[in-house]
Amino acid sequence: MVDIHCHLLPGVDDGATSWDVSVAMCRMAEQDGIRHIVATPHANDEFSYDRNTNLRLLQELRERVAGSVRLSLGCDFHLSYENIQDAMANPERYTIEDTPYLLVELSEFAMPPGISDSLRRFLSIGISPIITHPERNLILQRTPERILKWVDLGCVVQVTASAFIGRWGKRAREVAEMLLKRRAIHVLASDAHGVDDRLPILSKARDMVARLSSEETANMLVEQNPQAIVDGEDLAWGQR
Numbered sequence: 088m089v090d091i092h093c094h095l096l097p098g099v100d101d102g103a104t105s106w107d108v109s110v111a112m113c114r115m116a117e118q119d120g121i122r123h124i125v126a127t128p129h130a131n132d133e134f135s136y137d138r139n140t141n142l143r144l145l146q147e148l149r150e151r152v153a154g155s156v157r158l159s160l161g162c163d164f165h166l167s168y169e170n171i172q173d174a175m176a177n178p179e180r181y182t183i184e185d186t187p188y189l190l191v192e193l194s195e196f197a198m199p200p201g202i203s204d205s206l207r208r209f210l211s212i213g214i215s216p217i218i219t220h221p222e223r224n225l226i227l228q229r230t231p232e233r234i235l236k237w238v239d240l241g242c243v244v245q246v247t248a249s250a251f252i253g254r255w256g257k258r259a260r261e262v263a264e265m266l267l268k269r270r271a272i273h274v275l276a277s278d279a280h281g282v283d284d285r286l287p288i289l290s291k292a293r294d295m296v297a298r299l300s301s302e303e304t305a306n307m308l309v310e311q312n313p314q315a316i317v318d319g320e321d322l323a324w325g326q327r
Contacts, residue, residue, distance in 0.1 A: 088119070088120050088121045088122065088289050088290070088293070088309040088310055088313075089121070089122065089123040089124075089125075089309070089310065089313035089314050089316075089317060090116060090121050090123070090124045090125065090276050090277050090279075090287060090289060090313070091125040091127070091161070091183065091188075091190070091217070091245065091274060091276050091313045091316055091317065092125065092127050092161075092163070092190060092219060092245060092276035092277065092278050093112070093116075093124050093125065093126060093127060093276070093277055093278070093279045093287055094126075094127060094128065094129070094163070094278070094279060094280045095109055095112055095113070095124060095126040095127075095148070095158075095279070095287075096109065096126050096128055096141060096144045096145065096148065097109045097144065099128045099129075099134065099140075099141065099144065100128045100129040100133075100134040100163075101129070101134070101280060102128070102279070102280045102281065103280070103281060104281070106147075106148075106151060108281055108282060109148055109151070110148070110151050110152055111282045112279060112281065112282055112287045113148070113152045113155060113156050113158075113287075114152075114155065115282055115286060115287050115288070116156060116277075116279075116287035116288075117155050117156050119287065119288050119289060119290050120289070120290055121156060121287065121289060122156055122157060123156060123157040123158075123159070123313075123314070123317060124156055124157070124158055124159070124287070125158075125159045125160070125161045125183055125184075125317060126141070126145055126148075126158060126159070126160050126161070127161045127162055127163045127190055128141055128162055128163065129162070129163045129165070129192070130162045130163065130164050130165055130170060130181060131163075131165035131167070131170075131192065132165065132167060136162050136180075136181070138160075138180045138181075141160055141162075142160060145158055145159075145160050159183060159184045159317055160183070160184060161181070161182065161183035161184070161188075161189075161190055162181050162190065163190055163192045163219065164181050164189055164190055164191050164192055165192050166191060166192075166199040166202060166205055167199075171205055171208070174189065174209070174214070175208065175209075175212065178212070178214050182214065183316060183317060184317065184319075185319065186316065186317065186318070186319035187213050187214055187215045187319065188214075188215045188217055188243070188316045188319070189209065189214050189215065189216055189217060190217045190219050190245070191206070191209075191216045191217060191218050191219060191242075192219050193218065193219060193220065193221055193223075193224050193227070194224065195220075195223045195224055195225060196224075196225055197226070198224065198226045198227075203236070203237070203240070206218075206237060206240060206242055207240065210240065210241050210242070215241070215242070215243060216237075216242045216243065217242070217243040217244070217245050217273075217274070217316070218234070218237055218242050218243065218244050218245065219245050219276075219278070220245065220246065220247045220250070220278060221234045221244060221246075221262075221266075222246050222247065222250050222255070222259045222260075222262040222263045222266065223247060223250065223255050223259050227262070228258045228259065228262055231262050231265060231266070234266060234271060235269060235271055238271045243273045243274065243316075243322065244266065244271055244272050244273050244274070245272075245273065245274040245275070245276050246263050246266060246267075246272050246274070246275055246276075247259075247263075247275075247276065247277070247278050248275040248276060248277050248278075248288065248289050248291070248292035248293070248309075249277070249278075249285070249286075249288075249291075249292065250262075250263040250292075251263055251264070251275075251291075251292040251295045251296060251299075252291050252292060252295060254285075264299060267296065267299060267300055267304075268300075272308060273308070273312050273322055274308055274309075274312050274313050274316065275289060275292050275293065275296070275308045275309050276289075276313070277289055289309050292309075293305045293306075293308070293309045296308060307323060311323050
């Protein structure tokens with residue numbers, strides 16, 4: 088499996104707090120069957136994002152885990168005005184490795200103004216926004232049809248794996264299941280932050296999706312589609 092959203096690097100945001108935690112997260116992911124992780128530090132008003140620093144940290148983590156899992160770099164991109172302007176001019180600072188894919192972070196409580204226009208701007212220059220955990224946003228829980236419109240625009244949707252097993256509450260799980268039925272999920276990812284609570288685990292959700300839909304769909308969401316993203320290729324399934 089491939090996990091494209093994981094707060095793995097130590098001390099750069101609210102994820103891993105030390106090298107020991109980073110290494111333990113890699114070991115836990117490997118035991119779960121994850122073979123490739125994209126480290127995605129926040130880029131928002133609380134946590135500044137420095138690509139070069141994060142690349143150095145990622146290389147050290149590669150050395151510490153000695154190839155047990157493959158590691159790539161992206162970011163959890165907040166839709167602030169400053170971020171958008173910089174990403175439009177320098178997308179390679181924020182996208183997953185050298186691909187056109189950009190993880191776009193949504194708050195769980197609010198919605199940035201003009202979000203659809205921002206997504207269109209990215210798409211117009213060849214950036215493919217991956218909308219992260221929309222099932223957890225309280226506004227989108229009440230108006231999930233907005234997510235379907237973003238899919239129709241050409242955006243990718245990433246649902247938190249643990250939403251399918253109830254970690255984020257009943258309504259988040261219902262929205263995740265609705266998106267699955269509407270073929271409006273492209274990827275499951277852990278959004279892991281450590282080894283005590285928000286874990287780098289995909290297998291439980293993968294098995295739940297297999298029961299709700301099919302083995303083929305489950306594998307597409309944790310294997311084929313996330314692999315296509317880290318390879319910079321088109322996705323095989325999920326477009327409505």
